Amino acid sequence: MTWLTEVRRQIKLISNKIYLNNASSGPPPENLVSRVCRVIHESAEVGEPWDVFLDTVVDLKRKYASFIGAEYEEISYIPGVTYGLQTLLASLDFNRDSNIVISELNFPTSIVMAYAMKRNGLVREVRMVKDRGGYTDFNDYEKSIDDDTALVMVDYVPWLTGYLEDVKELSELAHRHGAFMVSDMFHAIGVYPVDVKKLGVDAVLTGSYKWLMSLHGAGLMYVNKEHIDRLKPKYTGWLAIEDSVFQRRARGEDEFKRPFKLVDFDYPSTASRFELGTPPIIPVIALYESLKFLMKYDAPGRFGSHTGRNAKYLMDRLEELGYEVVTPRDRHASIITFRHNEPHEVAAKLLKKNIEVSARPGLIRVSPHFYNTREELDIFVDTLKELDGR
Numbered sequence: 001m002t003w004l005t006e007v008r009r010q011i012k013l014i015s016n017k018i019y020l021n022n023a024s025s026g027p028p029p030e031n032l033v034s035r036v037c038r039v040i041h042e043s044a045e046v047g048e049p050w051d052v053f054l055d056t057v058v059d060l061k062r063k064y065a066s067f068i069g070a071e072y073e074e075i076s077y078i079p080g081v082t083y084g085l086q087t088l089l090a091s092l093d094f095n096r097d098s099n100i101v102i103s104e105l106n107f108p109t110s111i112v113m114a115y116a117m118k119r120n121g122l123v124r125e126v127r128m129v130k131d132r133g134g135y136t137d138f139n140d141y142e143k144s145i146d147d148d149t150a151l152v153m154v155d156y157v158p159w160l161t162g163y164l165e166d167v168k169e170l171s172e173l174a175h176r177h178g179a180f181m182v183s184d185m186f187h188a189i190g191v192y193p194v195d196v197k198k199l200g201v202d203a204v205l206t207g208s209y210k211w212l213m214s215l216h217g218a219g220l221m222y223v224n225k226e227h228i229d230r231l232k233p234k235y236t237g238w239l240a241i242e243d244s245v246f247q248r249r250a251r252g253e254d255e256f257k258r259p260f261k262l263v264d265f266d267y268p269s270t271a272s273r274f275e276l277g278t279p280p281i282i283p284v285i286a287l288y289e290s291l292k293f294l295m296k297y298d299a300p301g302r303f304g305s306h307t308g309r310n311a312k313y314l315m316d317r318l319e320e321l322g323y324e325v326v327t328p329r330d331r332h333a334s335i336i337t338f339r340h341n342e343p344h345e346v347a348a349k350l351l352k353k354n355i356e357v358s359a360r361p362g363l364i365r366v367s368p369h370f371y372n373t374r375e376e377l378d379i380f381v382d383t384l385k386e387l388d389g390r
């Protein structure tokens with residue numbers, strides 16, 4: 001049996017439809033489904049397996065660190081990208097005369113957060129680098145980032161166009177000006193190889209429910225250990241302190257045997273300082289299982305030989321039919337977007353034929369994962385061709 005056949009047998013959803021919508025949400029593999037069901041039954045019948053929960057959180061962070069080339073101490077669990085980013089930003093000190101540089105291609109969450117900071121007087125200016133037609137121009141970043149730039153926030157793979165930003169160059173540029181570099185890598189991690197140290201970014205966020213093929217409600221954040229000491233969340237919680245149940249457990253100490261040190265609390269020296277409250281346990285267990293699945297089959301490692309080639313093949317086929325592909329051919333992960341006059345109508349018609357993609361204003365977004373086959377892409381393109389009468 002090939003690796004692809006083995007992988008596909010473990011994803012129920014694809015026996016019912018051609019699923020090319022991983023940029024919206026990824027299908028859970030069977031090991032996730034059975035583990036989560038077992039945990040829920042066990043909680044109902046025997047009681048909450050709290051010890052297992054805590055150990056899973058630690059193990060998830062360990063596995064994820066090795067998945068993205070980081071260290072365990074640099075990883076924190078978060079309930080989602082937006083919440084994680086907010087905690088991170090609330091840990092940075094901003095000069096009121098500083099500016100934030102973002103990309104127009106970013107997902108809305110970092111854009112509104114930057115403008116809210118400006119509106120609230122935390123920074124003087126937000127500089128938004130323009131969408132040049134599905135991609136950004138590095139010169140625009142060079143013109144925007146200066147010595148007053150406190151923060152650069154650029155998504156590694158923008159949600160609508162799939163352009164692969166030059167995050168390494170950008171980090172270097174940001175650092176030359178003393179700025180902190182954050183990248184939302186939701187559309188890369190899981191499908192595209194990511195080594196955060198090589199990319200040189202200061203903080204990276206991702207969520208569970210897309211390319212990591214898990215449930216909603218969890219995410220992971222990396223913060224380079226060089227910065228952790230100076231980042232102190234302005235609003236904190238019982239798990240973000242040095243004397244927390246997690247830290248006690250890690251030291252082999254009973255969690256509730258003595259009172260906590262609260263009034264003059266310290267922050268832990270690790271990224272645990274960004275973990276404010278109880279982890280979303282079921283989503284964390286689900287994410288642990290899906291990460292095991294992705295690591296077992298080396299999903300990101302298949303990009304060069306399989307997933308990336310499929311993406312190129314799809315672009316070729318769409319262009320042969322005369323569609324205008326927005327995703328840049330030379331820098332992309334696995335989001336392929338093309339222009340369409342009736343994206344919502346066509347996506348609905350495709351869905352009736354059991355083919356799922358997503359519609360966005362003026363665009364159809366196709367997002368195959370490592371488990372998708374070339375045959376599925378052919379069926380999608382042939383069906384589209386028929387619907388559009390091309």
Ligand SMILES: Cc1ncc(COP(=O)(O)O)c(C=O)c1O
Nearest residue numbers: 080081082107109159184186207
């Ligand atoms: C790039 C990117 N970042 C963030 C989000 C939203 O993240 P969350 O739901 O964890 O707040 C999305 C959702 O589509 C996204 O595409």
